[in-house]
Amino acid sequence: MDPFEVAFEDVEDFLPDSPTTGPGHIDNENQFLTPSNLLTSPAPTISIGTNASIGYNEDEDEEEEEDNVDLNIRNIALRDDPDKTAKTRAILSQFTGEQMERFEFFRRSRFKKSEMRKMLLTITGMRTVSEPMVVVVSATAKMFVGDIVETARTVMTERKESGPIRPCHIREAYRRLKLEGKVPRRSVRKLF
């Protein structure tokens, strides 16, 4: 399992004091804590702990040579930034159960390293792909998924639609991201 983005183990220790928002509402307006903000916060320090496989990631264990690393939510000492630590913990402490669960999946989900490496090998045609390269491409791709989903939600809000995201929202989101220049496009333009 990728040690960097390991989820918080002791989530139960962080029960919310009071739900600040209704069920099902994700506070996207919160400037401190949009998913992209949280991903760019300084890295939490890692405490190398016991081998604790988190449920659904177990199938990744075999491919990982690294030790599993526990990231204890109580030990979130965001490097050199006690201010941000305090803010983050304050926000996290107010999460509803649903928000916390969603946050867990936000932190833990990742593209499988082996699959990503396979894909990169095929695309590049190289015989090996360096570890940093897999890390960077995986992280970039994950954040791009975030761009898509968040933009799709914005589209749904504009259209006053609810429920699961539908392909039409994703297509519109993708179109907007292209306009923003967030989608890599090779300079050779297709004529048709």
Added chain:
Amino acid sequence: MNANSGGPSSKSKAGSLQPSETSFKRKRGVFQKELQHMMYGFGDDPNPLPESVALVEDIIVEYVTDLVHKAQDTGSKRGKLSVEDFLYLIRKDTPKLNRCTELLSMNEELKQARKVFESDEEKLRKVFEADEES
């Protein structure tokens, strides 16, 4: 509602990318499970629609493909493809750039920590063996 985005593969079935783009034939739903969790984490329903997940997977594969090709375009000037080529491409996207540099430095730290650990282990083993001989 305009259902055709005009993008090259957003409407194509998985695996039917243009031959000029890449010869990458992939099975359907390689990233499906992880993508479901990811989409939920970023704001979708706890159970995202399968067609939405499939579409996002198509988009991501194309995204990574184009990203790599662009990186190769810049990298080829120097020779091998390197991580720096990717970082250069995302330089304008600050959150992505910050995240990547953060992960890279953590990667490095972990490598060093493991090296120290392994060399300590080795020392310990030698002490053991010396003890047993005496």
